[in-house]
Amino acid sequence: SVTAVIVVAAGSGERLGYGMPKALVPLGGESILMHALRGVVAADVARQICVAVPKGDTEMRELIADFTVELVDGGPEVSVVDGGSTRADSVRAALAALEEGTEFVLVHDAARALAPERVFQRVADALAAGAKSVIPAMPVVDTIKTVAATSGAGTEIAPEVVTGTANREQLRAVQTPQGFELATLRRAHGAAADFDDQQSASVTDDAMLVELLGVPVHAVRGASQSLKITTPLDLIIAEGLLEGPLG
Ligand code: CTP
Ligand code: MG
Numbered sequence: 001s002v003t004a005v006i007v008v009a010a011g012s013g014e015r016l017g018y019g020m021p022k023a024l025v026p027l028g029g030e031s032i033l034m035h036a037l038r039g040v041v042a043a044d045v046a047r048q049i050c051v052a053v054p055k056g057d058t059e060m061r062e063l064i065a066d067f068t069v070e071l072v073d074g075g076p077e078v079s080v081v082d083g084g085s086t087r088a089d090s091v092r093a094a095l096a097a098l099e100e101g102t103e104f105v106l107v108h109d110a111a112r113a114l115a116p117e118r119v120f121q122r123v124a125d126a127l128a129a130g131a132k133s134v135i136p137a138m139p140v141v142d143t144i145k146t147v148a149a150t151s152g153a154g155t156e157i158a159p160e161v162v163t164g165t166a167n168r169e170q171l172r173a174v175q176t177p178q179g180f181e182l183a184t185l186r187r188a189h190g191a192a193a194d195f196d197d198q199q200s201a202s203v204t205d206d207a208m209l210v211e212l213l214g215v216p217v218h219a220v221r222g223a224s225q226s227l228k229i230t231t232p233l234d235l236i237i238a239e240g241l242l243e244g245p246l247g
Pocket of ligand 2: 011
């Protein structure tokens with residue numbers, strides 16, 4: 001079966017705060033994007049890799065062109081598309097560019113630059129075993145509560161009040177690569193194309209769009225190394241992973 005990997009790298013990296021797209025930020029002497037692409041190639045699950053880069057970018061396109069030259073014969077085809085203004089828009093742009101005959105697709109955040117090969121393989125294995133949708137997930141270490149803004153008289157003690165505590169045993173922190181039957185993911189993203197701004201803003205991964213179709217989403221074990229580099233602290237952790245025994 002033919003599998004493609006979409007790498008979404010079109011974000012601006014506001015929270016990391018480097019004043020450049022996050023995928024270009026250096027990590028252990030190389031860009032976050034290059035780590036992510038090397039990881040995808042090493043996992044050896046895909047015939048095609050499609051990278052969504054910021055519209056107007058030239059730097060990432062050059063890095064990807066140089067990287068493609070390094071790939072050995074028989075390695076994956078690498079293509080590049082302009083991303084969109086939301087992550088889902090970037091995924092949609094890449095979905096439109098996949099080769100005819102692709103059966104499965106893995107969608108991966110460039111920001112999860114150190115995701116281990118075994119996680120890609122677990123996801124690919126679940127697809128091969130018949131799952132239409134599969135995500136890597138981790139147990140949650142913090143207690144998670146829901147809150148609401150306080151309003152009205154006598155509520156000025158704090159800006160928020162707790163409305164509930166989720167049962168942590170049933171919670172998972174979700175990562176990428178997330179794997180899908182291509183036709184299912186295209187249908188899910190097609191349905192989301194008409195979302196209003198508020199609905200669009202609430203879309204944080206691909207699997208939730210598949211959930212909305214009523215298609216079962218399966219969960220396999222993720223990895224701590226797959227952390228999403230979001231804040232400066234995450235970058236320090238990622239640097240440590242590269243240098244330390246887990247790197
Ligand atoms: N992404 C994308 N297109 C967008 C927004 C995000 O391809 N319009 C990608 C990012 O490049 C990243 C992944 O989606 O690899 C997860 O997004 P996030 O961690 O939020 O990255 P940024 O949006 O770049 O960061 P921030 O939200 O802090 O600006
Ligand atoms: Mg973002």
